[in-house]
Amino acid sequence: MSGTVTPEKSAISWQASAVEEVDASITTRPIDDFFQETLALTRRLFIQLKRRPSTLIAGIIQPLMWLVLFGALFQNAPQGLFGNNLSYGQFLGAGVIVFTAFAGALNAGLPVMFDREFGFLNRLLVAPLTSRFSIVIASAIYIVTLSFIQTAVIVIASAFLGAGLPGPLGLVTIGLIVFLLVLGVTGLSLGLTFALPGHVELIAVIFVTNLPLLFASTALAPLSFMPKWLQIVASLNPLSYAIEPIRYLYLHSDWSLSSVVLQAPWGNITFQGALLVLIDFAAVVLLAIQPLLRRRFA
Amino acid sequence: MAPTVLIEKLQKRYGSVEAVKDVSFEVEPGEIFGLLGPNGAGKTTTIRCLCTLAKPDAGKLEVSGISVINNPRAVRQRLGYVAQEVALDKVLTGRELLQLQAALYHLPRNLAKQRIDRILGVLGLQEYADKKTGNYSGGLRKRLDLACGLLHKPDVLVLDEPTVGLDIETRVVVWDFLRQLRAEGTTVLITSHYLEEIDALASRVAIIDRGVVIAQGTPSELKDRVGGDRITVRIREFSPIEEAQKAKDMLEAMPFVQEVIINPAQGNSLNLVVKPQSDALITIQQALLDADLPTFGIAQSRPSLDDVYLAATGRTLVDAELAAAGSRDPKAERKQNMR
Numbered sequence: 001m002s003g004t005v006t007p008e009k010s011a012i013s014w015q016a017s018a019v020e021e022v023d024a025s026i027t028t029r030p031i032d033d034f035f036q037e038t039l040a041l042t043r044r045l046f047i048q049l050k051r052r053p054s055t056l057i058a059g060i061i062q063p064l065m066w067l068v069l070f071g072a073l074f075q076n077a078p079q080g081l082f083g084n085n086l087s088y089g090q091f092l093g094a095g096v097i098v099f100t101a102f103a104g105a106l107n108a109g110l111p112v113m114f115d116r117e118f119g120f121l122n123r124l125l126v127a128p129l130t131s132r133f134s135i136v137i138a139s140a141i142y143i144v145t146l147s148f149i150q151t152a153v154i155v156i157a158s159a160f161l162g163a164g165l166p167g168p169l170g171l172v173t174i175g176l177i178v179f180l181l182v183l184g185v186t187g188l189s190l191g192l193t194f195a196l197p198g199h200v201e202l203i204a205v206i207f208v209t210n211l212p213l214l215f216a217s218t219a220l221a222p223l224s225f226m227p228k229w230l231q232i233v234a235s236l237n238p239l240s241y242a243i244e245p246i247r248y249l250y251l252h253s254d255w256s257l258s259s260v261v262l263q264a265p266w267g268n269i270t271f272q273g274a275l276l277v278l279i280d281f282a283a284v285v286l287l288a289i290q291p292l293l294r295r296r297f298a
Numbered sequence: 299m300a301p302t303v304l305i306e307k308l309q310k311r312y313g314s315v316e317a318v319k320d321v322s323f324e325v326e327p328g329e330i331f332g333l334l335g336p337n338g339a340g341k342t343t344t345i346r347c348l349c350t351l352a353k354p355d356a357g358k359l360e361v362s363g364i365s366v367i368n369n370p371r372a373v374r375q376r377l378g379y380v381a382q383e384v385a386l387d388k389v390l391t392g393r394e395l396l397q398l399q400a401a402l403y404h405l406p407r408n409l410a411k412q413r414i415d416r417i418l419g420v421l422g423l424q425e426y427a428d429k430k431t432g433n434y435s436g437g438l439r440k441r442l443d444l445a446c447g448l449l450h451k452p453d454v455l456v457l458d459e460p461t462v463g464l465d466i467e468t469r470v471v472v473w474d475f476l477r478q479l480r481a482e483g484t485t486v487l488i489t490s491h492y493l494e495e496i497d498a499l500a501s502r503v504a505i506i507d508r509g510v511v512i513a514q515g516t517p518s519e520l521k522d523r524v525g526g527d528r529i530t531v532r533i534r535e536f537s538p539i540e541e542a543q544k545a546k547d548m549l550e551a552m553p554f555v556q557e558v559i560i561n562p563a564q565g566n567s568l569n570l571v572v573k574p575q576s577d578a579l580i581t582i583q584q585a586l587l588d589a590d591l592p593t594f595g596i597a598q599s600r601p602s603l604d605d606v607y608l609a610a611t612g613r614t615l616v617d618a619e620l621a622a623a624g625s626r627d628p629k630a631e632r633k634q635n636m637r
Contacts, residue, residue, distance in 0.1 A: 013482055014420045015449060027615045040401030048389045051430075119385035123446070126349050127402035128374035246396050 034130040041124075041138035042072060043109070049142075055193040056146060063154050064101040067161060069093065070220070079189045086251065094247035095219030098239055101152060101178045102213070105185035105204050108143040109193030113202050115195070125297070132297040140186050147182045148175065163250060170249045177278065181242045184282035191289035194296045218243050223263060235264035241274040284295040301362030302327050302454045302485045303348065308357035310343050317343040321357075321510035325454060325487050330480050332500030334603060336618035341489040345458050350380045350489075355438040360451045375403065378452035382459040384439045388432030392423060393440050394451060395431060403450035411451075415569040417445045419473065420537060433508065437468035444475065449472040454485040461495060473498060493603045493615065505607055507618070512610040524601045524609045526556055529580060532595040536565035545591055552585070554578060567595075 016262040049056060067089070074088040082091040112135070119217065124135055151174065183282065185290040189206075214220070216230065217239035223231050227232040234240050246272065255271065262269040269277075273274050308316040318340040325331040333341050345354040348359055349632045350370040359366035361373045383542035386395060392618070393414060401408035418424050419443045426434065431442060447455055460476075461469040476486060476499055490496050496503050497517055505513040505520070513520055531549075533541055539560070546568060557571040570580050579598055586593050608614050613621075 013478065014417065014484070036401050036404055040398050043392065044315075044387065044398055045392060048387070048619070051389050119381060119383055120387060122351060122381060123385055123399075124402065126374055126377065126379045127353060127399075128371045129402060130404075 008148065030130050034134060034145050037127075037129050038134040038137050038141075041134055045138060045142040047144075048111075056149070058105060059146065059150055060099070060153050061151060063096045064095045064157055067100075067154065067157055070096075071161065087162070089161050090250070091159075091222075091247070092162045092220070093154065093161075093163045094243050094250055095217075096158075097151050097154050097174065097178065097179065097246060098242045099214050099217075099219050100150050101182050102185055102239055103196065103210060104147050104233055105143050105182040105208065106189050108139050108186040109189035109191075110199065110206075112139060112190060113193045113196075113199045117198060133293070136190055136293065139190060140183065143186050144179060144182050149177070151178050155277075166249050167253070170255070173249060174246050175273070177242050177246055180275070180278040180282050181238065184238065184278070184285045187282065187285040187289050191285070191292055194289075194292055208298060211241055213237060218247075219260070228265065229264050233271075234265075235262065241269070241277040241281075244269070245271050245274045299327070300360065301325060302362055303331070303487055303575060304358065304360040304363075305344065305348065306358040307360065308344060308347060310340075310347055310352060311355055311357045312343075316509055318354075319349070319507060321504075321509070321511050323504040323511060323514060325485060326502075327485055328480070328483045329501045330476065330486040330488060330499050332496035332503040333487065333506060334493070334496045334500075334503055334607075335489075335506035336491050336615055336622050338622035339491075339506045339618075341491075341506055342458055343509075344506070345379075345456055345489060346489075349377055349570075350374055350573070351404065375450065376453040378447035378450065378455040380447040380455070380457045380460065382441045382462060386431040386434070386439055386442065388519065389430060391428050392431055392434075392445075393418070393427045396445060397443065399446045399449050405450060414453075415447055417449055421445050435465055440464060440472060441475075444472070448479075449485075454487055455479070457486065457488045459489055459491070461490075461492070469495075491615065493620065498601055503603070505529050505603070505610065507607070507611050513606055513612050520603065520606045521601045524605050526571045526599055526601065527578070528576060528599045528605070529572055530564075530581065530595070530597050530599075531568040531570065531586075531593070532565065533568075533586070533591050534565070534594050537567070537594075539566055541591065542566040542568060543587070545586065548585060548589060551580065552581070554581075 043090075054224045062130075071089040071092050077088055083086055112121070115124075125132070129135075155165070155174070163170075192205055194204055196205065199252045216233045218234055219239065223234060226234060240262060241280070248259060248261040249255045257270065257272040260268040261271050261274055301324040303323075306322045308318050309322040311318075321340065321344050323331070323333075327506075333344065335341050336439070343352065345443050347354040347357075348361070348366060350366060350373060354367070358628065361376050364376070366371050366373045387398075391400070396409065396414045396417070397574050400414065418427050421444060423438070423441055423445065426442075434442065444457075444460075448455075457476075461472055464472065473495070476488070479486060480499075480501075486499075488496070488499065496608065501519065502516050503514070504511045513523075515523070530547070533545055537545075539562075546560060549555050549570060550558050551569065554573045554575050555570055556573065559569045560571050579596055583593055583596060597606055604615050607618075611617065611618070
C-alpha cells in the first residue's frame with residue numbers, strides 16, 4: 001500500500017450537504033449515550049480479540065496444562081492426603097479456576113496502558129463521553145467475559161478428568177464467585193495502570209504479584225499443609241476466599257451458605273462469609289481507585 | 299457573534315517549566331488560523347489546554363462562547379482534535395475506527411453510516427476503508443485521522459503540526475484538503491513550525507515564542523510591519539570574501555539600502571534589506587557592472603514570516619529550532635502528554 005497515492009480531488013463537499021441527513025439535533029438521553037459509548041468501546045476490545053485470539057487461546061491452554069501436569073505431579077500422593085477419598089486432581093480444579101481468572105484480570109490494565117502510551121487514550125479523552133467510566137466498564141465487561149469462557153472450559157475439562165460436575169445452582173455460584181474476584185482484581189489492575197508510568201513497570205508489578213499470591217493461597221495445597229505464618233497469609237489472601245467455596249461445592253453436593261469452607265487460624269469461615277469477603281474486596285478496590293481515576297480523567 | 303475560539307492570557311506550567319506564559323488570540327468563524335513558532339514554544343501546550351487534555355493555570359478559554367473550564371463536555375463535542383502523532387488502533391479497519399469515533403460523539407446509527415461513507419469519499423479512503431489501519435502508510439493514517447476529527451462536524455478543527463513527518467506529496471494533499479475545507483467554511487486552527495505551511499494556508503497567524511505571543515495579524519500585515527524588501531545578490535557561485543566585502547561596502551553606500559549581511563552559508567552571498575523601490579535590482583546590477591564585478595544571481599522578495607520572527611526575537615526560526623532541540627527532554631514531554 002503506497003502512501004503517495006494521491007486521492008483524486010474530491011468533488012464531494014464535506015460541510016455543505018444537500019442530502020443532509022437524518023436530523024442531527026436529536027437529543028438523546030444521557031443513559032442512552034452512556035450505553036452507546038460503552039458498547040462501542042467494548043466492541044473494539046472484542047474485535048481485537050477476534051483478530052488476535054492468541055491471548056485467549058493461551059489463556060485456555062495454560063489452565064488445561066495446570067490441570068493435567070500439576071494434577072499428575074501429585075498423582076502418587078497417598079490416598080486421603082487431601083481429604084477423604086480425594087485425588088489431587090479433584091482438589092486442584094477449584095484452584096485452577098480461580099487462579100486463571102485472577103491472572104487474566106490482573107492483565108486487564110495492559111491494553112489500557114498501551115492506549116495511554118500510544119496516545120489512543122487521548123482520542124477517548126477529547127471525545128464528549130457521558131462518563132469516562134465507560135472506558136473502565138468496557139474493560140471489565142471484556143475481562144469478565146474472557147474469564148467466564150476460561151472457567152467454562154476448566155469446569156468441563158475437570159469433569160472429564162474425573163472431578164465431577166456441580167449442579168446448576170453450583171455452576172451459577174461458581175460464576176458469581178469468579179465475577180466478584182475478577183471485578184476486584186480488574187479494578188486493582190486498572191488502578192495500577194493509571195498509577196504507574198508505563199507498561200514495563202506494570203508488567204513488573206504483575207510479575208511479582210502473580211505467583212506469590214498463588215502460592216500463598218489454598219490453590220495448590222490445603223491450609224493444613226502450611227506452616228502457621230503461611231496459614232495466616234493464605235487466610236488473608238482474597239484468592240483463598242474464592243477457591244475454598246468453589247472447592248467445597250465441588251466436593252459436597254449438600255453445600256449451603258452456612259457450610260464452613262475455610263478453617264482460618266482465627267476461626268471458621270462459612271460459605272456466605274467468604275462471599276462477603278469477596279464482595280467487600282471488590283467494593284473496597286473499586287472505591288479506592290475512584291480518586292485516582294478521577295484525577296487522571298479530570 | 300462569539301469567536302469560534304477565544305484564548306485570553308493563557309498560562310500553564312509543568313513543574314518549574316513555564317510552557318505557556320501569555321497567550322491570547324481569537325479564531326473567527328470560517329478562517330484558517332495559524333499558530334506559528336519553533337518547537338517548544340508552547341503551541342502544543344496551548345492546544346492541549348484548549349482540547350481539555352490539560353488544565354490551564356490561568357486564563358480564559360472559550361469555544362463558540364462556551365467555557366472550556368466550566369463546560370468541557372460541551373466543548374469536546376464542538377472540537378475536532380487531530381494530534382501531532384497519529385494514534386490509530388492498528389487492529390481495527392478504518393471504517394471500524396470511524397464507527398467507534400461516531401459512537402464516542404453519540405451520532406445516531408444511520409447518521410453515522412451516512413457521514414462515514416461521505417467522509418471516506420471526501421478523503422479518498424474508500425478502497426482502504428475495510429483494511430486494517432496497521433497496514434496504512436503515513437499519508438493514509440493522517441487522512442484517516444483527519445476523517446476522525448471531522449466526522450462529528452465540529453465548530454473548529456484543531457490540527458497540531460498536521461504535516462510533521464509526512465512526505466512532500468502527502469503534505470500537498472493535506473494542504474489541498476485544508477484549503478477545500480476553508481472554501482466550505484470550516485474553521486481551522488493549525489499549529490506549525492513550518493513557515494511555508496502557515497504562509498500557504500493561514501488567513502491570520504499568531505507567532506509564539508517561549509510561551510508568549512509576539513506578533514499577530516494577517517501574514518501580509520506582519521510582513522508590512524517589518525518593512526523593507528529583501529534582495530539576495532550572488533556575485534559568483536562562491537564569491538571570495540574580499541570581493542563580497544568590497545561589494546558590501548559599495549552597496550551600503552547606496553541611499554535605499556538599509557542593511558547588508560554577508561552570508562557565508564550561501565557562498566558569501568549578500569543579503570540586503572532595502573526600501574521598496576522599483577528599480578532597485580537594476581541599480582544594484584549596474585553598480586556591480588561599473589565596479590567590474592560579475593552578477594551570478596540576484597533576486598528580490600518581500601519579507602517572510604521568518605523575518606517577522608527574526609525582527610521580534612533577534613533569531614531566526616531555524617536557530618530557535620536548533621537551540622530548542624538541544625535543551626528539550628523528549629522523554630519528560632512524552633510523560634507529560636500521557637494520561
